[in-house]
Amino acid sequence: MKIPFEVFKIKNFRLFLLGHFLSFLGSWVQNTAVHWLVYINTGSSAKLGLFSLLTTMPGVIFTLFAGSIIDRLDRWRLFRSILLFSILPPLFLGIFFSLFEFNLYIVALLTLIGQILSAADMPLRQVCILNIVPPEYLTQALSFQALSFHTSRILGSSLGGYLMSLFSPAVNFWLNALSYLPFIVFLRRIEPENTELCISKKRSLKKDFSELYKFLRQVKLTYFLILQVAVFSFLGVSFPIVLPRLAVEAFSGKAFEYGLLSSILGCGAMFGALSLGLRASESQNVCKRVWLTQLLFSLSLLLIALSQHKVFSILGIFLMGFSFTNFFPIINSSLQRLTPEGLRGRVMSLFTFAFTGTVPIGQLFSGFLVDILGIKLLSFALSLSIMVISSLFYLKTQRLEKVVYH
Numbered sequence: 001m002k003i004p005f006e007v008f009k010i011k012n013f014r015l016f017l018l019g020h021f022l023s024f025l026g027s028w029v030q031n032t033a034v035h036w037l038v039y040i041n042t043g044s045s046a047k048l049g050l051f052s053l054l055t056t057m058p059g060v061i062f063t064l065f066a067g068s069i070i071d072r073l074d075r076w077r078l079f080r081s082i083l084l085f086s087i088l089p090p091l092f093l094g095i096f097f098s099l100f101e102f103n104l105y106i107v108a109l110l111t112l113i114g115q116i117l118s119a120a121d122m123p124l125r126q127v128c129i130l131n132i133v134p135p136e137y138l139t140q141a142l143s144f145q146a147l148s149f150h151t152s153r154i155l156g157s158s159l160g161g162y163l164m165s166l167f168s169p170a171v172n173f174w175l176n177a178l179s180y181l182p183f184i185v186f187l188r189r190i191e192p193e194n195t196e197l198c199i200s201k202k203r204s205l206k207k208d209f210s211e212l213y214k215f216l217r218q219v220k221l222t223y224f225l226i227l228q229v230a231v232f233s234f235l236g237v238s239f240p241i242v243l244p245r246l247a248v249e250a251f252s253g254k255a256f257e258y259g260l261l262s263s264i265l266g267c268g269a270m271f272g273a274l275s276l277g278l279r280a281s282e283s284q285n286v287c288k289r290v291w292l293t294q295l296l297f298s299l300s301l302l303l304i305a306l307s308q309h310k311v312f313s314i315l316g317i318f319l320m321g322f323s324f325t326n327f328f329p330i331i332n333s334s335l336q337r338l339t340p341e342g343l344r345g346r347v348m349s350l351f352t353f354a355f356t357g358t359v360p361i362g363q364l365f366s367g368f369l370v371d372i373l374g375i376k377l378l379s380f381a382l383s384l385s386i387m388v389i390s391s392l393f394y395l396k397t398q399r400l401e402k403v404v405y406h
Helices: 011-042 045-072 075-086 088-099 104-129 135-166 170-189 205-218 220-237 239-249 255-278 286-306 310-338 341-356 359-373 375-405
Strands: none
Touching: 011 045, 011 088, 011 104, 011 135, 011 170, 011 239, 011 255, 045 075, 045 104, 045 239, 045 341, 045 359, 075 088, 075 104, 075 170, 088 104, 088 170, 104 135, 104 310, 104 341, 135 170, 135 255, 135 310, 205 220, 205 341, 220 239, 220 286, 220 310, 220 341, 220 359, 220 375, 239 255, 239 310, 239 359, 239 375, 255 310, 286 310, 286 375, 310 341, 341 359, 359 375
16 A cells, blocks of 8 residues: 555655646636636626637647647657747736726637647646656546645635736736746756657657557547546536526625635545545546546535525535546546556547537536526436436446456
């Protein structure tokens, strides 16, 4: 059994995690501002969902090709370059809001550019972890990476709402632009191992996708794990798009209350990641653990659907976050263990695509349905759907898992 915090003895991991935290702290400060500004200026959850879809999908499509780029180039040099360019969209948003009022098209354009950069950023963050920690610490490292992400969500969401209540939204965007600088500096100090394995020979995109397809057919468990990510992201992860409406209707709130609800979601995610990081790394029983986290998410939606008191809604939001950060690191670490080094960039890009590609569509779906059904009925329908579908997945994948590990 590995000591839970032993992974922190690795200097490279400490630097990576701190940079990861600071960059996402700024991102959540900006996301809170963008979502609130779009919702308040359009007055519709459906339009907010449509905004999310239109600004995210081009980047999502690019994610499919990002894996081939990651497997061809020096990942660490590529990562530093992407972080450097990621400063520009929030920088221009900060300048715009310092001089002008809200303009949906400007916000959408600069958000879109940021999402395209994020399409390569996200899988790189996952893949590079294995170059700085031993394989036996991978689940712990990914869980603490998730803990860092969702701690930044708690602080960033509440800070974002608080800053908007005091200052111009420009402050949120300036802060996000600055948040990338420490990570760029830290990456120059990190000394990754096995970087020679990260550089692949030149080959056609057709061959890249052919190799990926062949691998997914041979190791079917990876295919079904990625498919579960897509389904859960569409039905479940997209649900927080209705939090602005929940803040207004159930909590009679404004920007600060929305930031508070987002922080509660992040707080649950933080505890979920911590609970996973404190447990010993397990390479087996993956499918059962994934199924249980989805059942927990179904319970969280039921609490919101059946709640007659704000406390139960808050508990539901907390459990929702808790399940997020158990679900994704478990699947992430399992995929990386099952995937050979030369394919890891493409597999993790597909993993990222399954998440980022379905969330905006799910947000549009939830945004339109909540305007028709209301939050409680939508929560109940999604809870029942996730409960049934996750159980069917478990029956299928547990057999495949036995083939892989026995």
